[in-house]
Amino acid sequence: MELLEEYIRRNGAVKEGNVLKVDSFLNHQMDVQLFAEMGKEWKRLFADAPINKILTIEASGIGIACVVAQEFQVPVVFAKKSQSINIDGEVYSSKVQSFTHKRVYDVIVSRKFLTPEDHVLVIDDFLANGCAVNGLIDIIEASGATLEGVGIAIEKGFQEGGKLLRKRGVRLESLAIVDAMDAAKGSLTFRQ
């Protein structure tokens, strides 16, 4: 997606350790007008899919998912990273390893909000090794809901996550795929 690539070139920063900082518009400060354009693009790409729910994971997926959900006119469910007293015992859960925080945590979704009638689009800000998305797919499978596809803002194409999802037959639409990053030069290459 041209507009997102422009934002990344103009406002992103390549850091050591394969970190792409996009916190000025994607995941700390959030440009909701960009998110609305991303929503239109995913709506175009998934026009034929009977999506009735969007699933994401806290925290940085939530803002994108909610703006995108307005385009689809469906509710959002976000997977929570730890058990809270406000969640009933009846949950689906999965374990996820965080690239950013270097630890494993449980993600949970209340059983009330995913059922076999649901057709789910997964939305997240980043796809690298795919741990978060795979955790969400585990939860969707456990619920009996149908996975319609996965929409990712920025895929790190030099990591395994995207390749493995496509090999499994998951319909994956990443709006920008970064195939190479060079922290010393501050440069990056997008997949055409």
Place this chain on the structure above:
Amino acid sequence: MELLEEYIRRNGAVKEGNVLKVDSFLNHQMDVQLFAEMGKEWKRLFADAPINKILTIEASGIGIACVVAQEFQVPVVFAKKSQSINIDGEVYSSKVQSFTHKRVYDVIVSRKFLTPEDHVLVIDDFLANGCAVNGLIDIIEASGATLEGVGIAIEKGFQEGGKLLRKRGVRLESLAIVDAMDAAKGSLTFRQ
């Protein structure tokens, strides 16, 4: 706000320990069409305020804030609950006690995203004792930005947070104020 009160009456549940469960539309599953109506209402209430940024706190404030920000046509910044390797060292921070999770955590905002030029609307899902909002106000004050007001979806009017903010002169607009809850009867009373 009539529509939000209707949602709470129809879909909320009053639980022991002053817990109001609204997870089917506000903070686990999220009804983005409701959020858009809430955005219109806050835009009406803050029509005269020169708001150029919305500040919220992860995780459950983010979805509301992003949909509301579309109405205001401004970016959102969310305060993060712990230091992440993706955040530079330059942050404002404050300590917040969580009612839901029964613990104290640090919230941080990158200095890049709050400056003395900013006129900030704080948005959150709940106001009870006011710890989260007060933490955000501390951060706004530290940055030199101007606090234009606070928009809360549901205020627990029988707890201190709202009263103390109003006493300090903060412009607080809660869209629903619950003055009493009875878990045994499953009933609640809204402030008129």
